[in-house]
Amino acid sequence: MKRRMLKWIRNLALLAYAAFALFPLLWMLIISFKHDREMYHTIFLFSPTLENYRVLFEKGDYIGYFLNNLWVSAGAVILSIVVGVPAAYALARFKFRGRESIAFTFLSFRFAPEIMVILPLFLIYQRFGLYDTYLGIIWVYQLLTLPLIIWVLRGYFEEIPPEIEYAARLDGYSWFRVFLKTLVPLIKPGLVASALLSFIFAWNSFTFPLLLAGQNVVTTTVAALQYLSSDTVHYGQMAAAVTISILPEVLLALFIQKHLVRGLSFGAVKG
């Protein structure tokens, strides 16, 4: 009897948290299908419409913001992979002076206050014409994407026994070919997961594009804020815009679920 009661309380607590975590998302979905006419006097019962999505796509600028976000995030991740994978390998495989300090320097970028980086960078970007450019945003995003890729992949490289490498080298392959043909395939799951997670980090970035970009590189996070500051708030359109902007992330999250812990803790927890 007591046991059953306990189980009941446990499930109730769990459902209460689930409602807290998931209901706002459900409510956002509901509102995105609600016409402005019905916004203020209905709660759950209304005639659903795609009107909000139609307006959003017809105006067209939101698609532009979405694509902007896609380009800068993808660009940042690709750049981070190109320089980060070799760096992770070096930090995992070689013993050299200053190794841990260098590794921790990369990690500390994650904890560098964004506003502190932005204030002087704002000045420098304007002087060198990087302000409000794709390149400028992709560059500063390295602070978000590179530490993640380096630290997660370092763990994966450390798990590969060096003997595999030696064997391939003895077969006469060059170091670079060994790296590409034997090592990269072995770290592939980690590479895919950390690339996608760092994509999410970049996709979610708000402070950098808000302050280091203007009209040219408006991302969805920055654009979403405009819905609040405008005079007449179209809640339905706002909900539709938000729904579209979080859709890719939720799908990616499902895809990399197994690697999420390892990624989010920068490899500190092997999960």
Add this chain to the structure above:
Amino acid sequence: MRAAAETGRTPPLEEAKIPWLRRNRPYLILLPAFLLTAGILYPFGVAIYYSLTNFSFKYEKHSFVGLENWVDMFSDPGFWHSLWVTAKYALLSTGVEMVIGVGVALLLNRESRLARSLRIVLIFPLMIAPVIATLIWQLMINSSVGVIGHALRGIGIVDFTWAADPDTALFTVVLIDAWVYTPFVILLTLAGLRSLPKAPFESARVDGGSAWFTFKNLILPMIMPFLLIALVFRLMVSLQEFSIIFALTSGGPGDTLMTLPLTAYTEGFTYKELGYALPHMLVLWLNVFFASRILIKYWSRAQERASGV
């Protein structure tokens, strides 16, 4: 090498036989990553210099003013208020997230169908940008379209004004922060719980240990490293949280939510006083730096203890 041969000593192996390119290979491989980030971190050093000038976006020229900005800041009650708000926000949100996160993880750590399916969907809020999460919550708490407003009116509460009221503004931002980041604590705690060996718990059960006894003496020390990692990440990020507060109230009402990042933003971008904005962030950065150092030290100690049990 020749010098070594002349003196007749055998040179240290790794220094003499290995060519320069080979010896410095790790550094060379790291170079691109380093160059790429040095360009962004260069402003970090510049920040210290500018904090000693009266640099303003309004004027062409600036001059060296020594410690004036720092002295001004430390004698400004607004700065101490910001420091206090920052600490309150970070400790409160991290505390709430740790407690709820660990609790929910313990509930999720069983093989029921409910737990299995919730483990997948509960992480969704964590994937959402904090600024977007703030908008989602605006849709919930807004007085005209918000569903919570409807519900509260239903039970007779009509004057709950959330972020607009100085008394409830902090509660509202912590609520949103907890919505986004509690899943992070859940995920890490679950990973810790999954790593536990079965045997000690079976013997504890045989010995008739209570659930609380098992948790406190067996589970907690073993998942401590996981909890500390969650704590480090949560504390470091919430100390510098900007977007939730910015999107919800821009630091208001009044100066209720003026944390250090918000103050630095206002000084730097609204009043255009870069020289005065920077010391605020340098203070924050120092706090973050030392807090993370201390916590990481605890973490390695906890890890040793957990593997020693």
